[in-house]
Amino acid sequence: MISKRALLHSAACAGISLLGVNVARAARADLVYPTRQVKWVVPYAAGGATDVLSRLICQHLTERLGQPFVVENKPGAGSNIGTQAVISSPPDGYTLLLTSTANAINASFDPSLPYDFAKGIAPVAGVARIPLVLVVSNDLPVHSVADFIAYAKANPGKLSVASSGIGTSLHLSGELFKAMAGVDFIHVPYRGSAPGLTDLMSGQIQGMFDNVTSSFELVRSGKIRALGVTTRERSEIMPDVPPISDTLPGYETASFYGVGAPHDTPPQILELLNKEINAALADPAIKARLGELGAIPIEGNAGQFGAMLVVETERWRKVVELSGHK
Template sequence: MQTPGFHPRAALTALALSLATCAAAAQGWPAKPITLVVPFPPGGSSDVLARALTTPLSQSLGQPVIVESKPGAGATLGADYVAKAKPDGYTLLMGAVHHTIATSVYKKLPYDFEKSFVPVTTVALVPNVLVINAKSPATDVKSLVALAKASPGKLSYGSNGNGTVQHLIGTQFSSQTGIDILHVPYKGSAPLTTDLLGGQVDMSFDTLPPVVQHIKGGKLRALAVTTARRSSTLPDVPTLAEAGLKDFDQGTWFGILAPAGTPKEVVAKLNAEMVRIIQSPDFRKRMEEAGAEPVGNTPAEMAAQIRDDTAKYAKLVKDAKVAID
């Protein structure tokens, strides 16, 4: 029985017009500036990667691509802003592994990371590094652990916020070494690095880009990288596994996402332009200097990465008993 007032032909015509409008809009995209939201303060890895990408992207698209910082709540505030933005390709998110962790850490998120966004491409993988102030008496992981055991609860480590990968690395490190260290959450790498240099916090497990120049300059001391392999940027720095911590392999990825519902043609164009830039010699050189490994994959590959990490970190979050209201 046909619902009163319902006309199949009219409905099909409306659908066809809607699809045609979307296709036309996609063909004319971009017709105005694009905003890339970075959910951390300026100066951190996400900001460094965003600016390295947006300069050539602006040139190739013929429109400005503006980096806008919206930090807070472990990168979830910026993500929520983009999730609620119009899905027209003009508002994008610099997402990170932190967002897959937040799914399990936060009891109530105003968005669903897997459903509220469409992946574009992973920009880069960045090793995390256990770093301390150069004035610390600790010279390696073993002596740092001994120092922490001598003064339980006195040493502190900073992170980019509650529920970020640095936070979980700290809980895993503390658990495996049997030490009691205080977690100090920050809004991002820049304020954390400032306090680490000033001695307000004793250590961090941050990504390489914000700290690599301070390490090379002798102000900070790198004790170990948290990934399974050593970093080509710091080849003399051992892994935590080499330092005696079993099955330790934690790193950070950063990638571009758009609000769910963004036209497929726009996502495809963004992916093609970004992958071309990411795989270029100039971008690769900039990433090597920053201690990052460029990726540039397909939306489907990034989506699989998000699914895998969401499941992986759900277990780590449960084991660490980390929860935020």
């Protein structure tokens, strides 16, 4: 026989136990993510590598996490409009930012920014690094980086070299090249790569620093000529094009892309997103597509991506100072 006191004690313990289970369940429920659509802000116009990379990852996240991850383009002011929009969003994991080289550059290129990127954005994960390439018009009588340097020295200030805009990695890669090679050429900024490549093909400008992603097909079809890639290793989609550093030791730049969230986003959400983004980068189909774009996956945890952002920001600060541009 169980005494009344023992029965009441057992019931009380059971009640406490059930209460603990319910509290744990409630705590877990508070951490369920996502429960609705997630906005993935791309601070550039639609089209190009940024959209392709974003849609590849978003499709994976949608399938794995059961809620739509939707790309929203917010172009303007060298990525600053989209970046500020994300920094100003609630830190709940429902607004993410495609971070890029522009964020590392703008930290020192534009001292009037109304936000502090390093403090306003929590690093989530890396996505990919894309080499740049120095391409020239077929009309220009040069076939190597050494030829280009010699021609520029023999014709100071007569070469026109394009980029996708002032303050971009393309522009500053050219400025770094000028400083290290001791040459001078005229920088011609365009609103994106496409119009610059069009004028390059027609011979209206003589050279351009561009992402391998957008130049690859034009080089392969013989419409323009590639002289050198900006990374220390050759690009998989341009294996015959040597690194510029073979001629200019120490020269190295690249465009990089990753994911950030507003500061104070819960660490459990950041960890989940990092895990799933890394799973996407390991997926054979996504790996193959990145390879077609000339992109090199950036894998690792959020801390490693954050450390990379610090290194890249310092790297580009030195380039900005060297260029003398603001």
